[in-house]
Amino acid sequence: MNYLSTRSPAGSTERKRFCEILLEGLAPDGGLYLPETYPQISAARLEELRQVYKSQGYADLAFEVLSLFIDDIPAEDLRALCRKTYTQAVFGTAEIVPLRPLESGLWLEALSNGPTLAFKDMAMQLLGNLFEYELARRGEELNIFGATSGDTGSAAEYAMRGKKGVRVFMTSPHGRMSPFQQAQMFSLQDANIHNLAVKGVFDDCQDLVKAVSNDLEYKRRYKIGTVNSINWARLLAQVVYYFAGYFQCTSNATERVSFTVPSGNFGNVCAGHVARMMGLPIHKLVVATNENDVLDEFFRTGVYRVRGTADTHETSSPSMDISKASNFERFVFDLLGRDGDQTRALFGDALNKTGHFDLSEHPAFAQAAARYGFESGKSTHSNRLTTIQDTYQRFNEMVDTHTADGIKVAREHLTPGVPMVVLETALPIKFAATIVEALGREPVRPAGFEGIEALPKRVQVIEADVSWVKNYIASHCD
Ligand SMILES: *Cc1c(COP(=O)(O)O)cnc(C)c1O
Secondary structure, rough: OOEEOOOOOOOOOOEOOHHHHHOOOOOOOOEEEOOOOOOOOOHHHHHHHHHHHHHHHHHHHHHHHHHOOOOOOOOHHHHHHHHOOOOOHOOOOOOOOEEEEOOEEEEEEEEOOOOOOOOOHHHHHHHHHHHHHHHHHOOOOEEEEEEOOOOHHHHHHHOOOOOOOOEOOOOOOEEOOOOOHHHHHHHOOOOOOEEEEEOOOOHHHHHHHHHHHHHHHHHHHHEEEOOOOOOHHHHHHHHHHHHHHHOOOOOOOOOEEEEEEOOOOOHHHHHHHHHHHHHOEEEEEEEOOEEEEHHHHHHOOOEEEEOOHHHOOOOHHHHHHOOOOOOOOHHHHHOOOOOOOHHHHHHHHHHHHOOOOOOOOOOOHHHHHHHHOOOEEEEEHHHHHHHHHHHHHOOOOOHHHHHHHHHHHHHHHHEEOEOOEHHHHHHHHHHHHHHHHHHHOOOOOOOOOHHHHHHOOOOOOEEEOOOHHHHHHOOOOO
């Protein structure tokens, strides 16, 4: 399998293999990597994969799906990496991503029983093992330098802790993450994990990352990398749980299923798009946003309009607070018939100049729903509270704020006779303040997380000072 950039000019033959893009972010032309073609799964093959999931488990299903996209890791090594990653010990159940029912026709798919209690563990845990494997093979090292407002940073740290050849330097805005999130990250005592709490806001952290990444000489010398959501391996790992969710609520390949996905950077739902393109019988892919409704606006109107800082709201589903959706370019590339020149004109030129583009008159836009199954909806703070209350009262299920956005929007997009699966992207304990506001009681705390706020913390509080950070990384690199 070869990969191309979403901004490849017509006729370009520039292609890469999986392991070449594994440690990379953007393509050199500023685009995102996608496979040259989507492998096709026939109905008969789908039934075989159902049997693999049922009799051998999630790890082997992951191997079968991933091996369609990865041909530069020996099969038995890839299978071993999947089996090392997706264990009951790490993810809590034999199914790894069990479904549980709400009202008739509506299901929750649990993606948040990994080490940091958010769905990002599903991909990041695999990424940690893939990085360690590939770096050892090359005899190289990598220093991951990132910025987080919560879920991404902790998922990255729990995936990379103790891994050979990898160090993590993670900035976060000092005092702004929830006490639970701070406890999760700062209690890690592993020598290869460095927490830097920046006096400032999330944007100050991101500015530090940009400043360091723009210093190409420094970046090369200290082997700086990232693990952000545009990484293809992360997206690929997420494709697997669409298959596992499908198998759990169907009995044969003639049945269709819809998914509703609480969305921010469009990484999670883009994995659903890939699964659908492979032939998984997905009816609708419903994008659920919070008040930061960049994506809902596009799917309703055809206009994609990036928000400024002043228009980006701080909400009670903070992991979806985005000003632009970094993976969205992947879908638009497919929507435009994989025309790299047109994609570059939209995402490079138009967005840079005007901050928006308009596909409302483009014939492709009408196909977003008809041909690709995309629909969308939006949920606000009061919708979130109502949904959390209602779900708790009727089903005795406590859901987190992001998942509540998904449930609210899912109910507006049901099709009779087609099961709707809502992806559960985090557990309520991570966003306790809003749960207390909705239910008047503290969320359930999973076993093993009792008292983590009292554990010793390993964190440095720092100024937003680029040269200080560069020196810090340099002095911790050997
Ligand atoms: C990251 C995250 C999201 C958004 O996922 P995208 O892939 O960015 O669309 C939703 N919910 C939670 C809890 C998250 O951590």
